[in-house]
Amino acid sequence: MGNLALSGTRTSSGALTDGMRLGAGPGAATFVLGLAYGAAASAAGWGGAVPLIFSMLACSGSAQFTLLTTLPAGGAVAAVTAAVLINARYLVMSVALNDSLRGGRLRRGLQAQALLDASFAVGHRGNGRFDVARVIGASIPQWMCWVGGTAAGLLAAPSAHLMYALGADVVFPAFFLMLALDELRKSRRAIVAAILGAGIAAALLFVTNPGNALLGATAAALIGAVHGRRRSAQRATRTS
């Protein structure tokens, strides 16, 4: 029993370390984005405390950038609504993660706070199961880099022109591509879902904001249900 518990601890801490190692790459990308966010918040006159505490508490580039850019133009209610809607995908992701979590509702809800886009991909073990320690591990360097990047951006305030010239805008999509390439090796259905997801997001970008387009892209995963239904029908035909 003791050995079992010990090996469980080892596996869990190993997964946590593994997650931290895998989260370092996306973390580097997050640092660059945090730098841009800190610089933009400083330029918008948000001061130092608000952006830094916002990064520490929310750790969400999409929502934080949305609030920063829409608050001056659209008013507080519209800006908050836009920032919340852009992160609606986390609701879908938390449902996906729930089967792999342990404990009561509150404990599960607390564990799910580690959800970040890259961590969701890094923690996916296949067949809809997630390694929660890996998800948490991957989020640690990303959180540190996001907060550190925000602080660096507030202090250094690099110009948008310099960030552009250095190709900083490549970092995030390139890391997502790296994670996608790893994910696509898992199955042919994953390739189909990715192509469909890209197509849905591409089409939705014409009519809605990137957050909603992203939420729409997750609908591509529904082909999993269609495939399952076809297989069941084939099995039923064979049996009869």
Next chain:
Amino acid sequence: MLWLSVLAVTAANWAMKAGGPLALGERQLPPRAVKVISLMASALLAGLIVTNLGGTAWNDVNWQQVLGVGAAGLARTLRAPMLLAVGCGIAVTALLRHLLT
């Protein structure tokens, strides 16, 4: 008003991340839903790449950025380590922009 907006977005973010576990608790999803979830990461990552490159209403498309991301993907396909592959992408984009200015 700024603090209030920041706190509202933060609270909503926490609520959405906890939404699934709070609603479902220990209830397991049916097998078909698990099959859908197994494809969620692929669909989400593909969407993230597209929305990052396109931006609102496709107004942010920048061909140097697209080529840089493509170069990173090519380097990774040729078995380059992740950080090196991303570094290649950044270098390609920065070089293109340097040559064009």
